[in-house]
Amino acid sequence: MADAPKTKIEVGLAGKTTVMEVEIPAGDPPPYKVGERPVTGKRRPRLDGPQMVTGRAVYTHDARRPGMLHARILRSPHAHAKIVSIDASQAERMPGVIFENPGKDTVRYHGEAVLALAAPTRAAAEDALRAVKVVYDVLPHTVSLAAARKEGAPLVFQKPVEEKRSAGDVPGAAASVEQKGNVRGPKASGRGDVDKGFAEADGTLEVVTTTTVQTHVPLETHALFAEWVGETLEVQASTQGTFSVRDELAGVLKLPKDKVIVRAEFTGGGFGAKFGAGDYGVFAAKLAKKAGKPVLMALDRKEEHLAAGNRPDSWNRVKLGYKNDGTVTAVDYESFGSAGVATGTGTGGFVKSAYGFPAVRVAESDVFTHLGPGCAMRAPGHPQGCFAVETALETLADKLGMDPLALRLKNDPSEVRRAEWEIGAKEIGWSRRAEISKSNAAATAAGSPLRRGLGCAAAVWYTFVAPGSQVIVRIHRDGSVEAENGVQDIGGGVRTPIAMVVAEELGLPVARVNVKIGDSRYPFGPASGGSVTIGSLIPAVRAAAVHAREKLLAVAQKLLGVPAGEIALANGVFSAKGKSADFRKVCSRLPGETLVATGDRAKDYDGADTRIFGAQFAEVVVDVETGVVGVKKVVAVHDCGQPVWKTGVESQIRGGILQGISYALFEERVVDERSGRVLNPNVEFYKILGSKDTPEIVPILVDFYPGKNNAHARGIGEPATVPTAAAVANAVAHATGIRPTALPITPARILDALGTVPKREVKA
Amino acid sequence: MADDKSHPPDRTSGVTRRGLIKGIATAVTAASAGATALLVETRHELEAANPSGPMPVSIAVNGVARTGSFEPRTTLAEALRDSWGLTGTKVGCDRGACGACTVLLDGLAVNSCLMLVHDADGRKVTTVEGLGSPEAMAPIQKAFVEADALQCGFCTPGMVVSCAGLLAKNPSPSAYDVKEAVAGNLCRCGTYTGVFAACEAAAQGKPEVTRG
Numbered sequence: 023m024a025d026a027p028k029t030k031i032e033v034g035l036a037g038k039t040t041v042m043e044v045e046i047p048a049g050d051p052p053p054y055k056v057g058e059r060p061v062t063g064k065r066r067p068r069l070d071g072p073q074m075v076t077g078r079a080v081y082t083h084d085a086r087r088p089g090m091l092h093a094r095i096l097r098s099p100h101a102h103a104k105i106v107s108i109d110a111s112q113a114e115r116m117p118g119v120i121f122e123n124p125g126k127d128t129v130r131y132h133g134e135a136v137l138a139l140a141a142p143t144r145a146a147a148e149d150a151l152r153a154v155k156v157v158y159d160v161l162p163h164t165v166s167l168a169a170a171r172k173e174g175a176p177l178v179f180q181k182p183v184e185e186k187r188s189a190g191d192v193p194g195a196a197a198s199v200e201q202k203g204n205v206r207g208p209k210a211s212g213r214g215d216v217d218k219g220f221a222e223a224d225g226t227l228e229v230v231t232t233t234t235v236q237t238h239v240p241l242e243t244h245a246l247f248a249e250w251v252g253e254t255l256e257v258q259a260s261t262q263g264t265f266s267v268r269d270e271l272a273g274v275l276k277l278p279k280d281k282v283i284v285r286a287e288f289t290g291g292g293f294g295a296k297f298g299a300g301d302y303g304v305f306a307a308k309l310a311k312k313a314g315k316p317v318l319m320a321l322d323r324k325e326e327h328l329a330a331g332n333r334p335d336s337w338n339r340v341k342l343g344y345k346n347d348g349t350v351t352a353v354d355y356e357s358f359g360s361a362g363v364a365t366g367t368g369t370g371g372f373v374k375s376a377y378g379f380p381a382v383r384v385a386e387s388d389v390f391t392h393l394g395p396g397c398a399m400r401a402p403g404h405p406q407g408c409f410a411v412e413t414a415l416e417t418l419a420d421k422l423g424m425d426p427l428a429l430r431l432k433n434d435p436s437e438v439r440r441a442e443w444e445i446g447a448k449e450i451g452w453s454r455r456a457e458i459s460k461s462n463a464a465a466t467a468a469g470s471p472l473r474r475g476l477g478c479a480a481a482v483w484y485t486f487v488a489p490g491s492q493v494i495v496r497i498h499r500d501g502s503v504e505a506e507n508g509v510q511d512i513g514g515g516v517r518t519p520i521a522m523v524v525a526e527e528l529g530l531p532v533a534r535v536n537v538k539i540g541d542s543r544y545p546f547g548p549a550s551g552g553s554v555t556i557g558s559l560i561p562a563v564r565a566a567a568v569h570a571r572e573k574l575l576a577v578a579q580k581l582l583g584v585p586a587g588e589i590a591l592a593n594g595v596f597s598a599k600g601k602s603a604d605f606r607k608v609c610s611r612l613p614g615e616t617l618v619a620t621g622d623r624a625k626d627y628d629g630a631d632t633r634i635f636g637a638q639f640a641e642v643v644v645d646v647e648t649g650v651v652g653v654k655k656v657v658a659v660h661d662c663g664q665p666v667w668k669t670g671v672e673s674q675i676r677g678g679i680l681q682g683i684s685y686a687l688f689e690e691r692v693v694d695e696r697s698g699r700v701l702n703p704n705v706e707f708y709k710i711l712g713s714k715d716t717p718e719i720v721p722i723l724v725d726f727y728p729g730k731n732n733a734h735a736r737g738i739g740e741p742a743t744v745p746t747a748a749a750v751a752n753a754v755a756h757a758t759g760i761r762p763t764a765l766p767i768t769p770a771r772i773l774d775a776l777g778t779v780p781k782r783e784v785k786a
Numbered sequence: 787m788a789d790d791k792s793h794p795p796d797r798t799s800g801v802t803r804r805g806l807i808k809g810i811a812t813a814v815t816a817a818s819a820g821a822t823a824l825l826v827e828t829r830h831e832l833e834a835a836n837p838s839g840p841m842p843v844s845i846a847v848n849g850v851a852r853t854g855s856f857e858p859r860t861t862l863a864e865a866l867r868d869s870w871g872l873t874g875t876k877v878g879c880d881r882g883a884c885g886a887c888t889v890l891l892d893g894l895a896v897n898s899c900l901m902l903v904h905d906a907d908g909r910k911v912t913t914v915e916g917l918g919s920p921e922a923m924a925p926i927q928k929a930f931v932e933a934d935a936l937q938c939g940f941c942t943p944g945m946v947v948s949c950a951g952l953l954a955k956n957p958s959p960s961a962y963d964v965k966e967a968v969a970g971n972l973c974r975c976g977t978y979t980g981v982f983a984a985c986e987a988a989a990q991g992k993p994e995v996t997r998g
Contacts, residue, residue: 071931072920074939075946077874077913084873143868145859239974241878241886241940290876290940291974323879513938513975669934677937677976705883705972713965716978 032056033630033729035441042729047624050561051568053732054664061526062733065669068515069533070288079288082260083320085247091118091140093309093319094147095302096154097329098129098136101163101392101698102176105129105136105156113153118142122308129158130178130363131394132699133328138305140317163392163698167335167360170204170391178204178363178390185365206365207387208356212374214381219352223343229417231340231410233765235360235691236333237326238399239710242290244330245320246303248310255307257284259299262292263549264508268542270299271307286510286540293681294398295331296512297549327703332691333399334359334367334388338410348424348432350415352381359406360389361396372407372744375633376482378435392698398551400678401483401740405685405747412479412748413763416755426752427452427478439480441724442637442659449657449720450476450639455756462757471647477752479745481636481660485728485736488548488558491623493566495524497574498616501606503528505566506538509547509559514674514739516555519666520563523733527567528574529591530605545620553634553737558623560666560735566621573617578608626730636660636741638679640749641717644757646776649769651754653683653717656746661726663736668723675721675742682746684711690766843907847872848916856903863887863898866913874914874943878972885971888944888951889913895951897970914943917950926950929988935980941973949985958989 028043031053039056046052073079105127113119123137136156141147162176169175182201199209220226240260246267247258255277259267261284268284271277289296299307306319321330336359343352359367368386373379415433419426427447434440447453455476462473496504505524509516521535528535538544548558575586575596582589584598594605609617626632639657644650656679665671688709692701702708727734751762760775773779840855847870854869863880866872866889875898878886882900889898890912898911918924923931926949936942945968952959952967959967964985968978 067931068934068936071934071936072923072927074936074942075914075927075930076918076920076923077872077915077943078920079939080873081876081940083876084867086868086871086873144864145857239972241876241884241938241972241974243878288939291938293974323881323884511938515934515937673934673937673975673977673980676979680976680978681974704881705879706881710972710974711976712972713968713978713981716965716982719979 031729033727035438036725036727038437039727042629044627044629044729046627050565050624051732053729054734056727059526059664061532062519062522062666063664063668066518066522066532066667068670069518069521069537070515074288081242081288081290082245082247082258082286083242083290085258085318087249087316090316090318091120091142091309091313092144092147093138093140093306093317094144094151095138095305095325096136096151096156097325098132098134098158099699100129100158100160101132101165102161103129103158104161106159107157108137109155113139113150116141116146116150116153118146119150120309120313122305122312131328131392133325133394133703135301135329138309138319140309140313164204165391165393165693165695165698167337167358167389167391169695170360170389171358173203175204176392178392183365183390204390205387206390208385209368209387210385211370212383214352216352216354216381216383219381220343223351224346226341226343227414227417227421228339228341229410229414229763231338231413231763233336233406233409234689235335235396236399236685236689237691237708238293238295238331239326239705240291240293240295243321243323243326244296244300244302245318246299246306247316247318248303248306249316250311250314253281255282257282257303257307259284259286259303260289260296261286261510262289262296262512262551264510264540264542265546266297266549267299267303271303274299274304275307282542284542289510289512292512292550293400294402294551297398297551323705324703327691327708328700329394331395331397331399334361334396336367336369336406338369338406340373340410340414342414342418344418346422348418348422348429350377350379350433353379353383355382355384357386358389360391360393362391362393364395364397366402367396369403369407369410372404372482373411375484376408376411376480377433379433393693393700400681401744404483404740404744405682408479408481408744409748409751409765412745412752413761416752417761425455430478430480434480436635438661438724438726439635439637442635442661445722445724446478446637446639446657446659449722450641450655452476452639459756471645473644473646473757475642475644475753475755475757476639477642477749477754477756478637478639479748479752481638481741481744483553483634483741483744485557485626485632485634485730486552486554487623487626488554489623489625490546491548491558491562492545493559493562493621494545495566495570495619495621496616497570497609497612499610499612501609502536503530503534504536504538505563506544507547507559508539508542508544509555510540510550512550514550514555515667515670516559518670519556519560522667523560523563524567527564527571530594553740555737556666557663557731557736560733561731562621562623564621564733565624566619569621570617570619573619574608577611577613578603581608581611624731630729632730634661634736634741636745638745638749640746640753642750642753642757644754644772646758646772646778649772651687651750651767651772653715653750655718655720656683656749657720657722658742659722659724660738660741661724662738663726663728664734665723666733666735671723671738672721674738676719678739678742679719679746680711680716682743683715683717683750685765686747686750687715687766687768690768841904843903845903845906845908846910848912858902858904860903861899862889862901862903862906862911865903866898872913872915876940876943878940883972884941885948886941886944888947888971890947890951893951893954895948914947917946924950925991926953926984926988929984930981933980933984933987935977935984937975937977941971945971945973945981949981949988952985953989959985961986
């Protein structure tokens with residue numbers, strides 16, 4: 023076979039681009055050239071903002087139909103128990119109450135579903151729940167990472183468990199690994215010759231870091247509305263994946279995919295927890311079938327914390343081999359984490375990808391506990407791994423007496439990230455660091471409580487693509503334009519960049535493009551996880567829009583009598599050689615009622631780095647008398663290919679940072695080891711960051727052409743949250759001289775490390 | 787804490803959900819584990835203490851007289867959302883901790899999930915729908931859109947109403963005043979900096995804010 027024709031494209035950082043030869047897939051437009059885009063890449067208000075700020079946006083929680091039932095789930099109060107009997111006779115006598123009992127014999131965590139019911143009002147459903155009497159035979163449980171690893175700990179599963187994957191996980195083989203007791207693993211991975219790296223080292227050091235469970239806390243709890251129309255199940259779901267919900271419901275209920283319709287007009291946050299239909303969704307569908315009525319299942323806040331997913335906790339050991347100039351020669355990395363009754367706790371992605379370490383050996387193990395299942399959460403494993411590795415690097419910098427940023431630059435071969443370090447250091451004023459250290463020493467001498475610190479950390483994420491993403495652009499005879507894809511909006515605001523890309527290619531105002539999303543009857547779109555949405559979708563949008571333009575130009579050619587190749591389309595006007603026709607006029611001459619153009623997500627070009635980088639800097643103030651940490655400013659320098667909708671990218675960065683600060687300082691699920699119960703399944707005692715904890719944030723995007731697809735499109739959701747907690751921790755270390763090795767960095771931990779509180783006896 | 791107009795005593799039984807929750811909050815400070823169980827018990831007991839069944843209510847919601855017959859345990863949020871179709875008001879926690887359900891009661895921002903609908907009888911309620919429509923947004927709503935002070939949008943109605951309540955009584959708030967006004971509104975997407983910018987811009991009468 024002859025070699026396919028190659029096209030030369032410019033790639034890399036603007037101002038430093040190089041030429042790369044790529045094979046552009048047939049039918050796909052060539053990529054944007056440097057500086058070519060009149061509409062995309064700019065800031066503008068989000069198109070659906072007016073609906074959202076006026077309360078007109080309809081979420082799944084808002085689904086209302088005449089005769090609709092409200093469903094609730096009866097959940098286990100025990101961490102581990104046999105279900106001996108269920109007496110629902112009293113509840114069955116309540117008017118309009120129906121049940122769905124899956125007939126479980128064992129529950130393995132506080133909050134596990136036992137049965138579901140539905141009633142005409144939510145209050146009536148709760149009355150019915152209280153009237154159901156369940157007799158449990160309570161069994162021994164294990165709820166801490168340390169205890170569950172011990173020999174003789176109560177077993178969560180008697181048999182080996184295979185890893186279940188969701189659309190939000192880091193893609194990769196779910197390898198079958200050994201399971202012994204509650205420990206599933208280790209899963210080994212890595213690169214290079216680690217033994218040689220350690221042999222060549224001038225020295226080694228080891229750190230251990232820990233992180234606690236973080237819950238997603240989307241403001242809209244998991245919810246699914248189910249309604250049977252004939253043999254078709256029509257669903258409204260608060261989801262990150264219209265198609266993954268459809269596929270799960272079709273699979274579980276044994277329905278063909280054409281008999282399940284999933285809509286997700288607006289979704290009140292997800293962060294990785296909302297990919298499937300869930301047991302709650304299946305309950306809703308079954309109850310709706312039984313009742314012959316629509317059913318809304320919306321979890322309450324407590325259920326959301328107990329049973330709807332979380333970021334697993336972690337214990338991470340990092341051993342570095344290093345040269346005295348700060349170069350790392352080898353890393354030995356080990357992690358344990360508990361996702362409760364689920365799998366997928368590895369934190370080794372960051373150490374393998376973020377820096378240029380020549381040799382890395384990773385061993386990751388899941389530890390089962392009697393707690394609600396963990397799942398994907400914004401950059402799975404990466405904030406934990408980043409905290410571990412960046413803590414080790416800073417410890418090395420301390421040991422060698424090096425500037426921590428200089429040490430990172432020794433180990434960072436990425437041209438993009440090196441540019442990011444430089445920009446960020448300048449913006450945060452990294453050169454003030456020595457001066458700040460002096461002021462802190464003076465404050466200590468003067469007995470003044472406030473200390474200031476600067477810290478930094480690196481981000482890394484990857485370019486994942488959902489293959490098969492497809493977009494349809496429809497142009498009607500009256501000149502109206504629609505763009506269709508089944509994708510959901512979980513807050514990233516995907517309608518707006520879709521409209522911008524179509525508007526750019528068709529020379530129209532952005533608001534003229536009617537974007538229709540959130541419906542599984544539209545062409546396939548990605549589940550929003552792993553920062554795949556924009557990178558998967560935008561090249562397909564652009565292809566569809568380019569194809570639509572080509573078809574319109576053919577119509578304009580007839581109308582104007584000028585070859586299509588000579589006609590320009592801008593500002594709603596087709597023009598060539600002094601002749602012109604406006605957009606509507608050309609559309610009125612369409613051969614059919616509607617012009618339909620399709621764009622497929624072509625496969626990525628070979629060659630370029632698929633990693634997404636980023637560097638963040640934090641400035642903190644620590645009160646050493648109270649132990650309170652205040653984050654004053656975060657500078658976040660990121661690459662996001664060529665951003666389509668800059669406002670949205672910046673909003674995502676701000677959000678990633680605030681979640682990262684929240685993770686660094688506040689969030690901690692508390693479990694009572696004796697009862698096995700979660701003590702703070704709510705937002706009063708599980709603290710997340712609020713308005714008064716919000717610092718100044720400076721998002722900066724580097725101008726980067728990755729050269730993987732026709733729009734240089736990439737995501738930003740994950741990388742923005744990877745380094746924040748580590749940067750804050752490093753700033754706390756600069757401020758106090760105490761190196762945090764456990765998240766969250768609470769006042770108690772700070773004071774404990776400072777030795778300013780008397781030691782307490784802690785009973786095991 | 788001095789009570790104000792936003793938390794009136796119950797006119798029929800002398801029992802309010804808020805009052806009960808306040809009492810419980812004191813009782814469980816030392817033992818947070820029991821809080822949830824106690825709260826559920828309380829709703830149940832409340833119902834048992836009010837065996838009279840549905841009772842009529844009349845409230846001016848967004849300038850329209852709304853009436854209905856509600857069980858004593860029905861919250862204002864439930865009445866707005868389930869009976870009057872005003873689903874712009876969201877319920878994020880149903881216990882006054884997240885602020886998504888914030889409405890204005892006689893001009894003051896309150897959590898509608900913590901208020902029984904009977905406690906709002908005869909009073910004026912403004913929800914996010916009452917502030918403006920997509921076609922005719924209130925200045926604070928327009929400022930939210932311009933500042934991109936929203937992501938998933940689920941906390942947004944509560945944020946907008948809290949800011950509107952602030953601006954109604956303090957037309958030129960300080961940055962701290964804004965943070966204080968939305969301190970009871972949780973946002974998980976991380977839109978706070980946008981909210982601050984929007985509120986400041988709306989206070990200055992220029993919703994066309996551009997964030998740098």
